[in-house]
Amino acid sequence: MIGPGIEITLTLNGESIRARVAQGDRLLDFLRYGRGLTGTKEGCGEGECGACTVLLDGVPVNSCLIPAWQARGRSVETVESVPEDELAALLESGATQCGACTPGVVMTAWWVRRNRDLVDAHALRELMAGNLCRCTGYDGIIEGLEAWLESAGADAGESEGGA
């Protein structure tokens, strides 16, 4: 920690919190080492791989590129906030192998799932292109997301959360 840090308030996984963050801390460091939310992974540290993807005000960002203090007054959602029963389709399809890219993949997929109009204008392969995976070859991820969207679509009239 350099100096006394900056005090911020933010909404973290739905809970309003007050925290002190170091000036040089990335949002990724704050989540992993400051809050113990180790589900969010560091894959490359320069915004290329997407392993550290979290939702900032409902939009996916690479938390390794966001200074922690920029979360001030905003909403941050991490993989720990995704309801377990939402993940059945990804489990079934083989969307995870080693698991290191998985939390980032889940967060981008969760954003797509909650903003289904995205798929009207974009292919799933385009929407998921910010998350590198070295194990699956991506078919397990894309098929899992397709099935997830389908199963969610079956609950007609359901109100979409987030965003």
Added chain:
Amino acid sequence: MKRVEGLSKLTGRELYVDDLVVEGCLWGATVRSPVSRGRIRGIEFGDSVNWSEFTVVDHRDIPGSNSVFLIEEDQPVLAAARVRHRHEPILLLAHPSREALRRAVAAVEIDVEPEPPALDFRVDPLPEQIQYGDDNVLKRLRIEKGEVERALAEAPHVIEGVYETGAQEHVYLETQGMLAWDDEGVITVAGSMQCPYYIVDAFEHALGRPADTVRIIQAATGGGFGGKEEFPSGIALHAALLAMKADRPVKLVYDRSEDMEVSTKRHPSRVRHRTGVDRDGRLLVQDIEVVLDGGAYVTLSPVVLSRSIIHAAGPYACDHVRIDGRAMFTNSPPFGAFRGFGAPQSQFACERHMDRIASEIGIDPVEIRRINLIGDGDATATGQVIRDGADRIEVLERALEMSDFRQRSTAHAGFNRSEPTLRRGVGLATFFHGAGFTGAGEVFLDSEVHVAGLPDGRIEARTANVEMGQGTLTVFTQLVCDRLRVPPESVVIAPVDTARVPDSGPTVASRTVMVVGALLEKACDDLRQRVGIRPDTDGRSLLRAIRDWHEAHPGQDLIGRAKYRQPEHIEWDDETYRGDAYGAYAWGAYVADIEVDLRTFVVRVRDFVAVQEIGRVLHETLARGQIQGGVVQALGWTLLEECKWADGAMENAQLTNYIIPTTGDVPPIRVDFLEAPYPHGAGGAKGIGELPFDGVAPAVVNAVASALGVDPTFVPLTPERLMDLALHSPASGGGAP
């Protein structure tokens, strides 16, 4: 069965080494060589840092032998007097703050008197560049069958070619990392790894400690691909040395750039073919030379070379074969294990060469493969007679049918005539991959597996084979359930911890399911026998019998055991390189359909069909995932991933400019399996983890050759390199073939 640890990974609960929180833990860092070769003259600790706050370790702190124990003992744990590659570790530092460590590493100046490095493995070294033996050859191997010179002299056509492949970085999404602490006299390490017992051996050797004062625990491992086979032993030693000196736990986790700069990569290769064929394209003689870049220490290069040459002649029958292999010393960080282990390099050359032969004598690329594929009773280059019930022609036919190979070839020819800026092509490769350790390797490993009956009636499988994404936990659970007819909830796979599990060998060489899984089945049988239960009895009686046994033998362990016994059909002579190189081979035929944009020379893969015979498919989703993931990783090696070198080390050590495939770069990978059960593999399975790597590069490059009428002899086939070739190749008008 669903992936056992799948939900834990999807929810982010799975704990990797950097997720482990330890009270009072220090961070570790490494100070490295600034040059590729030289004599260390001095080390200066800059004034800007208060060094009394730091733990500092150098080679004098190593209690045992200063070498990372592997095939040879030439690689120091920490360089003492000389350095042999850039980024070679020299000093270790530990401190509670990562930021302070970064400043401290920058404040150390290593003064090295440079010496002339050997940087190109393809060029004979000058006298002043010799650093290993008298010619920088780390290892030579030869396979010889029949009379090569005579057959070459008599062959109606002799066709030559030289093929090259580049290095490749693994890019496991979790970087390398280890956490070490002294647990009341037991040096304990937890981290990302494939081979916990390699680390035990390395600790005995370098720390001079008996094995029972060393404990190695695998943390969740975020991908390996071979990159976490031998390399983690060094990091584990570094973390342990720091922890021992600091008397505090120490965590050493590389960031992505450090990981890419210092860790092993796929061996670069150059392969030369001289092949005699008759007028129909039948192979009469294959004369092959395989040269690999080994880097600055021996590490695993001799065995990578071995697998490379054994696969170099391809899945074909040929009476006269000579394969000369050598691995060269260069002043680069050592090249190491990477999925396929030398076979992708040599089969890229072989399969490109098959298309060149077909083109030169004017026959069809499908036909030349059909007439030369190993038939039942034919022998490989090492003289191994193949009688495994697999139908290699059927594998080929299935791939052709799934990909509409013929129709597409015709359609693409028409497309290429009418399109001004786009060219399409289809390409084929047939290939094979031997699973398990080569030759007598499995005998030397002497693997052991335990299956314990626990007092509460559950069954615990104990092996040293790790889950790193490939599905070990799930398949092992399934194998135990099937063998003992028990439900998954009564089966536990023990955490990989050398204090708890026997040495069942490394998690490499596509051996986990085929070899270790088969031992697991035998250990299940042994457990059942120990409690007096017959094989045809239902699982409930077994679970009851286990509980009863514990009531009758309170406090005792109930353990079913199995040790590796080589199947009787395997015979291998390591001196002559003759015999059964592998217990079993899996067979593949892959078809790539590509499009080249003549304005950018980007190769887009439109469709990819992967057909293989793998003994038995034990778990459809996992098996498909292995193939699809392997194909896409190999597409990266083929088209995108280029290591740029400066003074022997990787210059583009970041994911910004070392490009791996995204969802947008690859099509769905269409997979199909054929099955001819291997009687000695678990449930009839052969190894599949590495197989997909072998067939991708040649299928894609053959397709590019067909699209552009050029003859690329190398990967990666990046747009820049393809443009150079297409614009300067005499054969090319940029038009249809």
